[in-house]
Amino acid sequence: MTKHIGRLRGRHRVSGRAGPVRTHWAAAALLALSIPLAGCGADPADEPPGEAPGAAVVAVQAAWSRETAPGQDAGGAFLTLDNRGAEPDRLLGGSTPVAEDVQVHSVDMAGGVMRMREIAGGLPIPVGGTVTLEPGGYHIMLMGLREPLRQGAEVPLTLTFERADAVTVALDVRPIGAEGPGEAHDD
Missing domain, CATH: 2.60.40.1890 (PCu(A)C copper chaperone)
Structure with a gap:
């Protein structure tokens, strides 16, 4: 995630006093949006045994x-x-x-x-x-x-x-x- 924040800072520098605040706010917003999506591409093999839908029990x-x-x-x-x-x-x-x-x-x-x-x-x-x-x-x-x-x-x-x-x-x-x-x- 540090890489992504660095890229954000490099592309969206704003001059003046509000610049760093806006950059950090943009990074925080990006992070907040990515957290709920993190599980969307989860591999079913990573699920604990017996937890998958239809698992043998x-x-x-x-x-x-x-x-x-x-x-x-x-x-x-x-x-x-x-x-x-x-x-x-x-x-x-x-x-x-x-x-x-x-x-x-x-x-x-x-x-x-x-x-x-x-x-x-x-x-x-x-x-x-x-x-x-x-x-x-x-x-x-x-x-x-x-x-x-x-x-x-x-x-x-x-x-x-x-x-x-x-x-x-x-x-x-x-x-x-x-x-x-x-x-x-x-x-």
Whole structure:
């Protein structure tokens, strides 16, 4: 801005006492007019994540897990996902310090046998939709547990999505037979 003020002074010198005052006033007026226009050419990539119109936003609620037995190498995680964005999204997986891998799984019945398998390409979350991951349905598998999941503990889990920013939650570890996040601890 100093360059512009210097140019103004050079071109608009007014002789006499009022000259410098007019020059400073002109520079101040130019500055005042340029401030409101500064954001007009803003680059959308400069906007904070999740602030752009239509940005992908997934809220996570009621995250929980079940206690595991000593030596058990996998555990499940359950939660509810709300897509509050303007586009569909997908839960791709995640990470946690207590397991080597975090996978998104489905459960289906084939010939009376329940099968779990990883969902290739992630779990779809429709615009404005809610997807509940629960025992016997869609769920997250914590594979290669480094330590057992202990009742009453809170385990950090970071979820990754196709479009939305990663979300970190605390899994509330419930008793082994728990069916939902709201059951009381057996203390």
